[in-house]
Amino acid sequence: MAPAVCVVRSELVSALQAQGAHGQRALSLLLDSAQIMNAPAVFQAPYEVAQSCLRGALDSVLKIAGEDFPGLRSATEAVTKAAGAVAVAWRHRGGVEAGDLDVLVGAVDQLRAEQENRGGVRTRQIGHLVLEQTRQEMGLAETEAARRWSAFYSAASGVLHGSSSGASEARHQFYDVTAAMEHLFLGLPERADRLRELARLDAPVEQDADEVARMTDPRAGVYFFQAAVSGRWLDLLPLSRLLPEEQRWPAGQYLRRLLADEPERVCAWVEENLDAVCARGPGALSQAVGVVSETGMAACALLAGLVRAQPERFVLIRVADWARDVPVAERTGLWVRVLEGIVRARTFTAHESWESGQVLRELVDTAHPGGRLRTGKDRLGVIIRSALADVLADHLNDESAGLQAELVNELGTITLTDPPRVIVVTLMRAVLDLALAEAQLGVPVGQRLRGVHGKLPATEHRARLVAVHLTESWPHDSQRAEAAAEWWRTAVDAAREVGGGTWPSADLADFLALLDAHCPQELRAQLEAALGEGLGAPPDVAQMRAWADAFPGPVPRRWRVVRRLSPVLPEPVRGPWEPVLALLEEKYGAPPGRPEPVVRTTSWVEAYGGLSVEVFSARVQADGAVAAVAALAAARVADDDDDADADADRAGLLGELVAQDLQAWAVDPAAVAAAAARPVLQAAYFNALHHAAGKGMLDPGVLGALAEAAFAFRPREADGPQAVQLQLVISNLLHRAWDSGASLGAVEADAVAWLRDLVTGWSTPRLGTSSPLGMATTAPGGSALLSLTAWGGPVRGAHRGRSA
Numbered sequence: 001m002a003p004a005v006c007v008v009r010s011e012l013v014s015a016l017q018a019q020g021a022h023g024q025r026a027l028s029l030l031l032d033s034a035q036i037m038n039a040p041a042v043f044q045a046p047y048e049v050a051q052s053c054l055r056g057a058l059d060s061v062l063k064i065a066g067e068d069f070p071g072l073r074s075a076t077e078a079v080t081k082a083a084g085a086v087a088v089a090w091r092h093r094g095g096v097e098a099g100d101l102d103v104l105v106g107a108v109d110q111l112r113a114e115q116e117n118r119g120g121v122r123t124r125q126i127g128h129l130v131l132e133q134t135r136q137e138m139g140l141a142e143t144e145a146a147r148r149w150s151a152f153y154s155a156a157s158g159v160l161h162g163s164s165s166g167a168s169e170a171r172h173q174f175y176d177v178t179a180a181m182e183h184l185f186l187g188l189p190e191r192a193d194r195l196r197e198l199a200r201l202d203a204p205v206e207q208d209a210d211e212v213a214r215m216t217d218p219r220a221g222v223y224f225f226q227a228a229v230s231g232r233w234l235d236l237l238p239l240s241r242l243l244p245e246e247q248r249w250p251a252g253q254y255l256r257r258l259l260a261d262e263p264e265r266v267c268a269w270v271e272e273n274l275d276a277v278c279a280r281g282p283g284a285l286s287q288a289v290g291v292v293s294e295t296g297m298a299a300c301a302l303l304a305g306l307v308r309a310q311p312e313r314f315v316l317i318r319v320a321d322w323a324r325d326v327p328v329a330e331r332t333g334l335w336v337r338v339l340e341g342i343v344r345a346r347t348f349t350a351h352e353s354w355e356s357g358q359v360l361r362e363l364v365d366t367a368h369p370g371g372r373l374r375t376g377k378d379r380l381g382v383i384i385r386s387a388l389a390d391v392l393a394d395h396l397n398d399e400s401a402g403l404q405a406e407l408v409n410e411l412g413t414i415t416l417t418d419p420p421r422v423i424v425v426t427l428m429r430a431v432l433d434l435a436l437a438e439a440q441l442g443v444p445v446g447q448r449l450r451g452v453h454g455k456l457p458a459t460e461h462r463a464r465l466v467a468v469h470l471t472e473s474w475p476h477d478s479q480r481a482e483a484a485a486e487w488w489r490t491a492v493d494a495a496r497e498v499g500g501g502t503w504p505s506a507d508l509a510d511f512l513a514l515l516d517a518h519c520p521q522e523l524r525a526q527l528e529a530a531l532g533e534g535l536g537a538p539p540d541v542a543q544m545r546a547w548a549d550a551f552p553g554p555v556p557r558r559w560r561v562v563r564r565l566s567p568v569l570p571e572p573v574r575g576p577w578e579p580v581l582a583l584l585e586e587k588y589g590a591p592p593g594r595p596e597p598v599v600r601t602t603s604w605v606e607a608y609g610g611l612s613v614e615v616f617s618a619r620v621q622a623d624g625a626v627a628a629v630a631a632l633a634a635a636r637v638a639d640d641d642d643d644a645d646a647d648a649d650r651a652g653l654l655g656e657l658v659a660q661d662l663q664a665w666a667v668d669p670a671a672v673a674a675a676a677a678r679p680v681l682q683a684a685y686f687n688a689l690h691h692a693a694g695k696g697m698l699d700p701g702v703l704g705a706l707a708e709a710a711f712a713f714r715p716r717e718a719d720g721p722q723a724v725q726l727q728l729v730i731s732n733l734l735h736r737a738w739d740s741g742a743s744l745g746a747v748e749a750d751a752v753a754w755l756r757d758l759v760t761g762w763s764t765p766r767l768g769t770s771s772p773l774g775m776a777t778t779a780p781g782g783s784a785l786l787s788l789t790a791w792g793g794p795v796r797g798a799h800r801g802r803s804a
Helices: 010-017 021-038 046-065 072-093 098-116 120-134 140-146 148-160 167-185 188-199 206-213 218-227 252-259 263-272 274-279 282-309 313-325 333-344 353-367 380-396 399-407 423-440 450-455 460-477 481-495 506-518 521-535 541-550 557-568 571-588 613-623 625-634 643-660 669-676 679-694 700-712 721-739 745-763 772-778 781-791
Strands: none
Touching: 010 021, 010 167, 021 046, 021 167, 046 120, 046 148, 046 167, 072 098, 120 140, 120 148, 120 167, 120 218, 140 148, 140 206, 140 218, 148 167, 188 206, 188 218, 218 252, 252 263, 252 282, 263 274, 263 282, 274 282, 282 313, 282 333, 313 333, 313 353, 333 353, 333 380, 353 380, 353 423, 380 399, 380 423, 380 450, 399 423, 399 460, 399 613, 423 450, 423 460, 450 460, 460 481, 460 506, 481 506, 481 521, 506 557, 521 557, 521 571, 541 571, 557 571, 613 625, 613 643, 625 643, 625 669, 625 679, 643 679, 669 679, 669 700, 679 700, 679 721, 700 721, 700 745, 721 745, 721 781, 745 781
16 A cells, blocks of 8 residues: 655645745755655655755744753753853862852753753744744643654654664654644644544544644644543543643533533542642642532542642632532532531631631531421431531630630620631531521430530530520520420539630620529529539638739639629629629729620731731730730741741730730739740830830839839840840830939949940941941930930939949
8 A cells, every 4th residue: 555645735835934934944845855755766765865854844943933042052051151160260269159159050950950851942942933823822731742843853863863764754754743833833723624523523542632632732722622522532632631730721621511421530530630730730729629519419529538638728619619509408428528628727717717607507507408307317417516516626726716716705696697707706606506406496405415515625615605505595495394404404514614714705694694584493502503613612811812912913714704704693602702702893893794895806807917916915814914925925927937027926916915904014024024035025015115104104103113124134235136126125215214213223333334335336437338327327326325315314413423
């Protein structure tokens, strides 16, 4: 059988002629190569000559793009140049500067990269031509196809430099090269018929897939996948052509069409190639999740694994959307596990409060849909109840989350429709909503609280959840004798746990008021004993006297609990605590009839790197300023990898905390400064008090002790801007104290000497900088000079005589 005639199609002839001189030369050499192979007998070595013509045609096409592209040759030249500079420096100076070494290291790294990517310069040339022809950059699939040009070039070069070539090899090379040029230079209209023909194939074969894989025109890939119908393409095409990219996925529309008939197959394919998808970036993974999420429950197992292995926020948002679209009748325990994984992920719940609320609402609504109680073998409601309690317990393990839960005074004001920013509070509301729904459906109280009692440890949070639920379920449980009896047994047990936590909430007080108002007479003694057990024994006279002598100071936790709950406590329970309550009323006034919020929040706008003013303000009230500043110094600042930036956020927050309660922060400045630990926080602390004193908001009598405490933490050397700032603040405080007539006692002479040293350093000529004035204005020496002036001023100088 005679071989097929080698032909250059008329469309390619016109396209190459349009490229100018280099295109015309490439065309001529292609035509010569075709003529030689169609009449080989005329030549002594026809196929070697034909391959040489193909090599010339390739050269000419690449010259259309130009030569100014990085590649192996340019990388080698860069290494030679950098190495030469190092050699000259060593020869003439006996040493090499770090900058020269950095240049050499960079050049070597680039050379290694080019060696691993041989032919990179030709791929870049083809990419440039594609951009010129289509006004679109090549994607990863087109880049992979463009790498074949290096293979064409290497094969033809081998023949040119002495290798032999047979008829088969030469013809194969001719077909490949002309096909590659057609992909490169023919427009979409000229190739549309063939693309449609390929797309409509019911049973494509390997040769058809190879043709698709060779496309370097990004538009052709999109056009093909818009119409491709056969499921066999999924097995035939290379991954580079099928996988999503960071910002595009031509094959995505093809896979979506496959979903209609073969959803399990598409999910299996994505799962099999998940590592390759992830390697292409988060955008690629997000697109893959978006496609498989259209398969409904067929994607459940895959998405459950993704939530565990790839808990990135953009993935979880996509999965949450999928979960809401699954029909309620199709939802299973695995579906619950997917959503459980979403609301466990802090990366999601910390930033997606509204989405988190919607996920939880889907879980609650799915437990008993349409007000119908799931019974018998349908245990999805039980699974959801347990899952919600387990996730809540997981979040409450974070100390800050528990504190934020306590700051919410009334869980009844929280809704899943408009959830708060704090996920732990939203979770508590979800648990309560499900428990209330089950109460309305007649589920026994012990059963509906089984998850809470089984998953949460016996802390103030569990006690509060039980108390709030019992309050909310009272209208339903009180209507049936059997339910009411179990309700009261549970309520008496809950009363034993009311003494926990730091700040009793209004909803806990409501529970106690409900108990007092409705308790059967035969249970009252038992209830009062349980409350007394929960609150503990009151302090003795000596403990009360010690606290009064140390006032002002933190109120012991249990005292504070009893005081806030005292308006709703039965008289027999409140009686033993009356001396303490009287003492606290003397100091703070009468407690409100119902506990008020610990911190009144007007906005959840996140500031100070995510650190919460509310949380640390509450910490000050509960544990005192020293404990609060120690916790702040150790707190993690979100999204701040730089220590200096993180400390700047902490310092800003500390300044606001001090301004909220100046007297409390001024009680023991030495202890606060020691707990602050770092100069930047110490400077922020003392500076806040200094500004308050300047505005007349601080008792002048504390200025001497405050300045003395600050002086004790003076940096020995001004090592860095933080130490300089602390020196400046201390100097300002000394100035303020002396202006008020205060004395530093035994350390005053040391303080004066220290200020003189600052002034001496400040007034020394600065020869090592081009901006001596700029440096002088940021140094503490000027402030030190003013402080010395205040120390030696006419009012105070009269008392110093000549001893100074």
